[in-house]
Amino acid sequence: MHSLTRRSVLSGTAAAGAAIAMPISARAVAPLAAKQAPSFYRYKLGDDEITIVHDGARSFPPPDIFVRNVSTDEALAAAEAAYMPKGMVTVPFNPTVINTGSKLVLIDSGYGPNIAPTVGLLPANMAAAGIDPKQIDIVVLSHLHPDHINGIRAADGSPAFPQAEIKVPAVDWAFWADEGNMNQAQGFMVDYFKNFHRVFDPIKGKLTKYEWGQDVGPGISALDTRGHTPGHTSFAVASGSAKVLIQSDVSNIPDLFLRHPDWQVMYDIDRNRRLRRATNSTTWPRRRRRPSSASIFRSHRSVMSRRTAPITGLCRRPGTERCRQGLSLAAASEVYDRGRWRALQAHLQPRRR
């Protein structure tokens, strides 16, 4: 066994002293990375593979009307409780890639280039996830706000997904393309209309408009969740017996608007309708003119029609403590699978002893 001698202690001390005495510049050789790790999350849905790819996030001091029916102080307290930077709200952006086996489908395209250093990360994170933009067959846009559409064009204006068919919701398109609506726009909406024309005018002859109830890709059905925008759309994705609901801006910032379904974010065009969507879970079609993959979700209607409505992770009686607890389970994401609905339901039901 090694014994500690006076000499070794002294020499060790001398070595430590030498290390401490080294000039700081000699040790600080690694430059600041200023980058996070690549960010994506991948899971299986039946035979499909789904990859949530992070486009980044923006933190900013919210304007007074950010939550229209709540004081800024209350909104910021909720943001701080969710570990957002003090005095700010953080909005995340997460497009979704679905590999159905026959098609590679991208839902929403992120903020695109030249907006801010913390967003427009979709191409880099797709590369990290091993997804080649040239292999995307279909880009489906949920609605036509900048943070969902800008990414279809690269920094030089060329198509970011050159082989892809671009699909836009027909109802939302009609709203944003209407000159009368543009002339009446105020505040941030003026810029949103301009952005719509900047992104789409050069390619509007090459777009495909889709309707609610249609399949926009293999096993991917478009569902009416209007309210945030007039044509805001969610997607029911099915593979075999596995199903998932993918939503974009029904809740905007889940930590705020899933926990407080009655809060109204400034970007909602029809706030009351968005609220009904969020709290009543009426997103699934009741009757369909023709069968599509969404019809298989009917089996969940018994779950939806109960006192609580876990299908969107939201309650019918917002504000109750039980509801708030349930929402926290869903707040991390706007993607809900069957297991999560059941977990929510179990959590929201009164306990029987």
Ligand SMILES: [Zn+2]
């Ligand atoms: Zn939006």
